[in-house]
Amino acid sequence: MSANHDGTTLLEVRGLTKIFGTLTACDHVDLNIAKGEIHALLGENGAGKSTLVKMLFGSLEPNSGEIFWNGQAVRITSPGAAKKLGIGMVFQHFSLFEALTAAENIALSLDDGSPISSIAAKARALSYSYGLPLDPESLVGDLSVGERQRIEIIRCLLQTPQLIILDEPTSVLTPQEADKLFETLERLRSEGKSILYISHRLEEVKRICDRATVLRHGKVVGHCNPRQETASSLARMMVGNEVKAVVRAPAEGIETAPALLDIRALTRKPATPFSIPLKNINLRVRAGEVIGIAGVAGNGQGEFFESVSGEVLQQDAGSVRIRGKDAGGLTITGRRLMGAAFVPEERLGHGAAPRMKLSENLLLSRHATDGKAFVGSGGMVKSSAVYSAAQRIIEAMDVRKSAPDPEAAALSGGNLQKFIVGRELDRRPSVMVVNQPTWGVDAGAAAHIRQALIELARSGSAVLVISQDLDELFEISDAIAVMHNGELSKPLPIAEATFEKIGLLMGGAEPGHAEHTLETA
Amino acid sequence: MMRLELVKRPQRSMLFSALSPFIAFGLTIVAGAIMFALLGVNPLSAFRIYFIEPISQVWQLHELAIKAAPLILIAVGLSVCFKANIWNIGAEGQFILGAIVGSIIPVFFPQFEGPLVLPLMLLFGMVGGAAYAAIPALLKTRFGTNEILTSLMLVYVAQLFLDWLVRGPWRDPQGHGFPQTIQFNDSAILPELMPDAGRANWGFVFALVAAVAIWILMSRMLKGFEVRVLGSSPRAGRFAGFGLNRMVFFAFLLSGALAGLAGISEVSGAIGQLQPVISPGYGFTAIIVAFLGRLNPLGIVAAGLVLALTYLGGEAVQSALGISDKVARVFQGMLLFFVLGCDTLIHYRIRLIGLAAPKLEAAPKLKEAR
Numbered sequence: 062m063s064a065n066h067d068g069t070t071l072l073e074v075r076g077l078t079k080i081f082g083t084l085t086a087c088d089h090v091d092l093n094i095a096k097g098e099i100h101a102l103l104g105e106n107g108a109g110k111s112t113l114v115k116m117l118f119g120s121l122e123p124n125s126g127e128i129f130w131n132g133q134a135v136r137i138t139s140p141g142a143a144k145k146l147g148i149g150m151v152f153q154h155f156s157l158f159e160a161l162t163a164a165e166n167i168a169l170s171l172d173d174g175s176p177i178s179s180i181a182a183k184a185r186a187l188s189y190s191y192g193l194p195l196d197p198e199s200l201v202g203d204l205s206v207g208e209r210q211r212i213e214i215i216r217c218l219l220q221t222p223q224l225i226i227l228d229e230p231t232s233v234l235t236p237q238e239a240d241k242l243f244e245t246l247e248r249l250r251s252e253g254k255s256i257l258y259i260s261h262r263l264e265e266v267k268r269i270c271d272r273a274t275v276l277r278h279g280k281v282v283g284h285c286n287p288r289q290e291t292a293s294s295l296a297r298m299m300v301g302n303e304v305k306a307v308v309r310a311p312a313e314g315i316e317t318a319p320a321l322l323d324i325r326a327l328t329r330k331p332a333t334p335f336s337i338p339l340k341n342i343n344l345r346v347r348a349g350e351v352i353g354i355a356g357v358a359g360n361g362q363g364e365f366f367e368s369v370s371g372e373v374l375q376q377d378a379g380s381v382r383i384r385g386k387d388a389g390g391l392t393i394t395g396r397r398l399m400g401a402a403f404v405p406e407e408r409l410g411h412g413a414a415p416r417m418k419l420s421e422n423l424l425l426s427r428h429a430t431d432g433k434a435f436v437g438s439g440g441m442v443k444s445s446a447v448y449s450a451a452q453r454i455i456e457a458m459d460v461r462k463s464a465p466d467p468e469a470a471a472l473s474g475g476n477l478q479k480f481i482v483g484r485e486l487d488r489r490p491s492v493m494v495v496n497q498p499t500w501g502v503d504a505g506a507a508a509h510i511r512q513a514l515i516e517l518a519r520s521g522s523a524v525l526v527i528s529q530d531l532d533e534l535f536e537i538s539d540a541i542a543v544m545h546n547g548e549l550s551k552p553l554p555i556a557e558a559t560f561e562k563i564g565l566l567m568g569g570a571e572p573g574h575a576e577h578t579l580e581t582a
Numbered sequence: 583m584m585r586l587e588l589v590k591r592p593q594r595s596m597l598f599s600a601l602s603p604f605i606a607f608g609l610t611i612v613a614g615a616i617m618f619a620l621l622g623v624n625p626l627s628a629f630r631i632y633f634i635e636p637i638s639q640v641w642q643l644h645e646l647a648i649k650a651a652p653l654i655l656i657a658v659g660l661s662v663c664f665k666a667n668i669w670n671i672g673a674e675g676q677f678i679l680g681a682i683v684g685s686i687i688p689v690f691f692p693q694f695e696g697p698l699v700l701p702l703m704l705l706f707g708m709v710g711g712a713a714y715a716a717i718p719a720l721l722k723t724r725f726g727t728n729e730i731l732t733s734l735m736l737v738y739v740a741q742l743f744l745d746w747l748v749r750g751p752w753r754d755p756q757g758h759g760f761p762q763t764i765q766f767n768d769s770a771i772l773p774e775l776m777p778d779a780g781r782a783n784w785g786f787v788f789a790l791v792a793a794v795a796i797w798i799l800m801s802r803m804l805k806g807f808e809v810r811v812l813g814s815s816p817r818a819g820r821f822a823g824f825g826l827n828r829m830v831f832f833a834f835l836l837s838g839a840l841a842g843l844a845g846i847s848e849v850s851g852a853i854g855q856l857q858p859v860i861s862p863g864y865g866f867t868a869i870i871v872a873f874l875g876r877l878n879p880l881g882i883v884a885a886g887l888v889l890a891l892t893y894l895g896g897e898a899v900q901s902a903l904g905i906s907d908k909v910a911r912v913f914q915g916m917l918l919f920f921v922l923g924c925d926t927l928i929h930y931r932i933r934l935i936g937l938a939a940p941k942l943e944a945a946p947k948l949k950e951a952r
């Protein structure tokens with residue numbers, strides 16, 4: 062517990078403000094972190110957590126405000142300066158060279174000229190003493206996401222920081238890996254180190270954090286002791302109001318419904334040395350059901366999505382079947398014409414062209430399926446028809462925007478995601494494949510999107526959702542399969558699925574073995 | 583201490599998008615004045631000779647149109663490439679190949695006359711330019727070569743090929759050994775628009791028609807949308823079902839055909855035969871025209887006229903002031919430099935920063951803090 066929390070302040074922030082153009086990302090933020098505490102920084106995506114942390118780590122310069130370190134005013138002008146002070150950071154997105162070993166990666170960031178062998182020895186010793194076993198000689202490209210995170214943590218610890226900032230560390234971990242991480246964090250706390258823990262997962266914050274600072278729209282809306290709060294009281298603080306719960310009516314008659322999306326022995330060789338091969342994937346999604354695919358990021362979900370959507374073609378036309386017909390040899394346009402719709406993970410630059418208007422982004426995925434409505438004779442675009450369809454979607458999905466037809470990049474992540482999902486729902490597709498439907502989306506918009514996906518399924522479509530967010534999958538799926546290292550487990554009906562079972566599969570328990578444990582469990 | 587800082591704008595600025603070419607032109611004038619002063623001529627009179635006198639009479643406007651036509655034709659084609667993020671730097675070579683292939687008919691069949699000759703020549707010219715442009719497209723899509731290098735290097739191949747042709751197999755046997763082909767017959771000459779007023783020929787009309795057609799393609803048609811999507815976000819383009827390789831061919835063939843049309847129009851219009859050198863670098867200057875015109879076909883028409891003027895002005899200062907006509911190239915270079923520089927203002931605004939907030943400045947040095 063917080064035994065080592067002796068009350069002396071390590072870091073104090075007063076009135077820190079950062080303005081980007083017209084957006085005040087951080088608005089007079091006050092924060093103070095005591096020695097030997099795990100301090101949570103809570104907030105929805107876009108609340109200003111990352112901006113605040115970047116200012117603390119010296120990668121952004123505040124417009125105004127003060128930072129005190131051990132009681133002295135300091136100016137943190139660069140990450141190097143932050144490291145010298147004793148601030149270490151583990152980023153959400155790792156910055157590792159895949160073709161180098163763990164030790165080489167660590168040596169690059171230390172930049173002090175010590176020989177790699179001594180760094181490797183130190184890293185090995187440190188990793189075992191903190192319960193984060195790591196082989197410094199292994200190539201990063203061969204490591205799992207969890208192991209890569211260990212490198213980042215070890216790299217940070219080697220600089221003996223007094224304050225460690227962790228940005229959404231569990232978002233890439235299985236529940237079991239997360240438990241390990243929590244043990245390490247508690248161990249660090251017992252040594253008197255302070256941790257700033259950024260997350261939007263309320264249960265884990267309640268579990269390990271001593272205090273929490275909640276941000277909303279760039280402002281601090283409260284400080285609290287998370288252990289004395291409930292998950293829903295924390296959520297209220299973060300979101301500002303109650304979030305409507307998603308309603309999932311039981312699916313009926315699924316067993317006899319036709320499989321609208323049928324994936325048979327889908328195999329794909331790795332396109333680059335560091336991409337994941339897909340191994341003999343079989344999955345059937347029937348009319349009326351939502352199937353969820355869980356998995357730690359980077360286990361082949363992206364490759365799987367590309368293969369199903371037709372951005373990458375299959376040699377065996379029968380390995381992807383849509384509405385009973387072979388689709389493996391068809392492009393994404395051909396598959397859309399068969400009634401399928403796709404929402405990729407990345408919004409800007411994949412699902413939408415950032416510098417194009419929403420109406421143009423509507424045309425992006427629907428120029429072929431709605432060819433008659435949107436494209437006239439001679440290839441002329443009927444812009445007024447496209448525009449009014451875009452407005453229809455904006456209204457149906459409650460997309461908030463500042464102009465009638467703004468550029469995609471001008472929308473917040475959540476609003477753009479609502480538009481991109483709405484763009485496909487508007488077609489009433491019979492097969493819908495969505496990768497990370499609510500990644501980086503605020504709670505209110507996420508509930509809206511999830512509800513819409515369930516309703517689409519219940520109206521007779523087949524919905525396949527790939528997500529790293531287990532809470533989300535448990536909320537909307539009728540069955541959950543797990544992708545690990547390019548292999549897909551059998552879908553587990555939601556009534557039988559538990560976090561623990563799914564977590565074991567995410568961690569790579571052998572499918573057979575996992576089934577065995579499931580039977581005995 | 584004052585310093586300048588670039589601050590990213592939340593949205594691209596429409597104002598500076600339109601203003602940037604004009605600011606660039608203004609800066610070019612300032613830099614040009616300094617250059618003229620250093621050369622020891624009065625900048626004001628030099629500018630009068632460079633920019634005003636070459637267009638003060640009607641026949642001179644015709645000369646302007648003759649110079650502007652190939653620039654506009656090539657630049658509208660290049661604008662499609664550049665919008666698609668495909669870098670065809672070899673329009674000069676496609677221009678030359680268009681001229682060579684288009685000249686096959688008048689050089690080998692001088693007796694072939696009639697109304698069919700010109701349309702065939704123009705068609706041959708377009709095919710020649712497009713076929714030559716297909717080489718870098720093929721190399722890029724097949725082997726992943728960088729199209730900037732291959733298309734540029736093919737320019738020199740084309741130039742030397744033309745030089746060899748007119749000195750060797752295609753040389754006019756009655757030409758007293760001059761390196762040139764026979765004079766084209768009358769059916770193979772592009773007619774002048776208003777013979778009484780000046781020399782401007784149908785090439786200028788082709789340029790205007792091409793500009794309008796490409797404008798419609800890019801702003802109103804699905805194909806133009808495809809170009810813009812693939813150019814700005816290729817992954818989103820693939821998600822839309824647009825093929826990048828097909829686009830590489832489309833952009834190269836289209837711009838090559840237009841450059842080829844410009845080439846055959848130039849030899850059948852302004853020159854009347856093939857010579858070792860048929861272009862004062864139109865294919866390269868057209869790159870400047872495309873950017874100065876904001877890659878917008880209608881802007882390109884205006885930009886083409888401005889750059890055509892730099893050619894005429896260069897000739898004018900050479901004859902009036904004895905300054906090398908290379909000064910035209912200097913102006914063109916400065917214009918491109920400034921226009922690309924000013925484009926920064928579309929996405930960024932400049933902020934003048936005085937002393938940083940004093941309380942931050944007052945913080946002790948890091949070493950002390952440690």
